[in-house]
Amino acid sequence: MxxxxxxxxxxxxxxxxxxxxxxxxxxxxxxxxxxxxxxxxxxxxxxxxxxxxxxxxxxxxxxxxxxxxxxxxxxTRSDRLVITEDELIWTHGLLNKQYTEINMASVRTVRVSQSLLQRIMNAGDIQVFTAGDNPELMVRGLPDPARIRDLVKAPAPGGAG
The missing domain is CATH 1.10.287 (Helix Hairpins)
Structure with a gap:
């Protein structure tokens, strides 16, 4: 990885x-x-x-x-989003874990939603869409959501993508 x-x-x-x-x-x-x-x-x-x-x-x-x-x-500590050059990895759960891995090449749309209070606090809700009309991944309350959108939509640095 x-x-x-x-x-x-x-x-x-x-x-x-x-x-x-x-x-x-x-x-x-x-x-x-x-x-x-x-x-x-x-x-x-x-x-x-x-x-x-x-x-x-x-x-x-x-x-x-x-x-x-x-x-x-x-x-909040049982949820974690990791973005690498190739994929998004969402881990959810404390005792029972659920992993969602999405290849960056398959991401079609990233939607960021922020209320006024979330904008003030620099937080937001993220939805990642791949093939269908329903989001593949929904995450609430992540810090710096604009950076997440930019990282997901930008091509990998120095890579062929």
Missing amino acids: SGNRYDAHPSLLRMRPFATLLLILLLCGGILVAVLGAQLLPPLMLPQIDDRIVKMIGIAVFAAATLQLLIWWVS
């Missing part, structure tokens, strides 16, 4: 920027509530709540936010 021209995983922050930041805030808030407990609440607000219950709620919020971030992170 030739040297890699592109090798990337989808980006968690680029795919879900607001949700990721919200979960990080919830994670920090959960830690704060777990450490300080009922000291955060005004005394007149809820005087009957036990400090242990407030701390347990903080721990639960921290655990839920951490678990969701971990799930999303593992999901």
Whole structure:
């Protein structure tokens, strides 16, 4: 196999920027509530709540936010796109792997879709078409999608293609 021209995983922050930041805030808030407990609440607000219950709620919020971030992170790390001089290789899955290899010569169209937020974050969704009307490969949230399109559509450097 030739040297890699592109090798990337989808980006968690680029795919879900607001949700990721919200979960990080919830994670920090959960830690704060777990450490300080009922000291955060005004005394007149809820005087009957036990400090242990407030701390347990903080721990639960921290655990839920951490678990969701971990799930999303593992999901992005289990996908990978590699572009070599001759082919695109898409690997998907953590325990069960699915490989999609597409020869560069058979690529007919590369479609890049970007929302406004994706354009700001320099991410995008890629669709690669070969012979039919349906895309052979669809990848969400890859960094630098314009570069991917250029690499796929450009002839191999120094090669006969």
